[in-house]
Amino acid sequence: NAGVTQTPKFQVLKTGQSMTLQCAQDMNHNSMYWYRQDPGMGLRLIYYSASEGTTDKGEVPNGYNVSRLNKREFSLRLESAAPSQTSVYFCASSVSARTSGRNEQYFGPGTRLTVT
Amino acid sequence: GEDVEQSLFLSVREGDSSVINCTYTDSSSTYLYWYKQEPGAGLQLLTYIFSNMDMKQDQRLTVLLNKKDKHLSLRIADTQTGDSAIYFCAEIDNAGNMLTFGGGTRLMVKP
Numbered sequence: 001n002a003g004v005t006q007t008p009k010f011q012v013l014k015t016g017q018s019m020t021l022q023c024a025q026d027m028n029h030n031s032m033y034w035y036r037q038d039p040g041m042g043l044r045l046i047y048y049s050a051s052e053g054t055t056d057k058g059e060v061p062n063g064y065n066v067s068r069l070n071k072r073e074f075s076l077r078l079e080s081a082a083p084s085q086t087s088v089y090f091c092a093s094s095v096s097a098r099t100s101g102r103n104e105q106y107f108g109p110g111t112r113l114t115v116t
Numbered sequence: 117g118e119d120v121e122q123s124l125f126l127s128v129r130e131g132d133s134s135v136i137n138c139t140y141t142d143s144s145s146t147y148l149y150w151y152k153q154e155p156g157a158g159l160q161l162l163t164y165i166f167s168n169m170d171m172k173q174d175q176r177l178t179v180l181l182n183k184k185d186k187h188l189s190l191r192i193a194d195t196q197t198g199d200s201a202i203y204f205c206a207e208i209d210n211a212g213n214m215l216t217f218g219g220g221t222r223l224m225v226k227p
Binding site for chain 2: 004040041042043044045048050056058059090092103104105106107108109110
């Protein structure tokens with residue numbers, strides 16, 4: 001049981017390049033999330049998918065797109081990378097969003113992205 | 117909008133108690149959380165508290181919630197060097213969709 005996995009672990013891009021960050025979970029969770037972490041700012045939600053086939057914007061969605069490929073996988077795409085997107089990106093999953101329960105989220109190890 | 121604030125840094129000696137504080141703004145949050153992040157790793161849920169509780173104890177961890185002041189604290193008893201990490205408090209929105217995190221408190225434990 002690997003939990004939440006992310007690839008790649010590290011990536012360096014030039015301004016304007018595109019890339020896709022991959023995330024997969026094997027816990028049969030319905031909901032998945034993408035966050036970015038910047039120094040001193042905690043984690044900020046980029047997009048989330050409450051269930052397979054749905055995606056919604058979070059706090060900082062500009063410059064990103066997502067695809068919920070199936071129940072296991074949720075990818076984050078940067079179409080034209082900018083230096084402001086240099087950050088550590090975390091994927092998370094939970095049993096289900098939009099419930100009255102505590103919606104405990106499990107995190108992957110992160111992808112460290114540098115845009116030059 | 118929601119805002120969660122924490123102090124940046126805390127240093128304690130091994131064996132002492134650590135208290136990490138957090139203030140939040142969304143009074144409708146049903147759950148509040150403490151996460152731990154070790155270097156180079158993702159976040160790990162440490163504990164949580166339901167909004168109708170004042171206190172929750174889990175082994176060395178004690179969470180105190182003051183809803184009137186919107187203040188949350190995490191006390192770690194008998195702090196060990198392995199507790200050195202960044203600790204984040206977080207609140208969840210009323211719909212159960214979005215976690216809002218504080219900026220994190222870096223705990224350093226000196227031997």
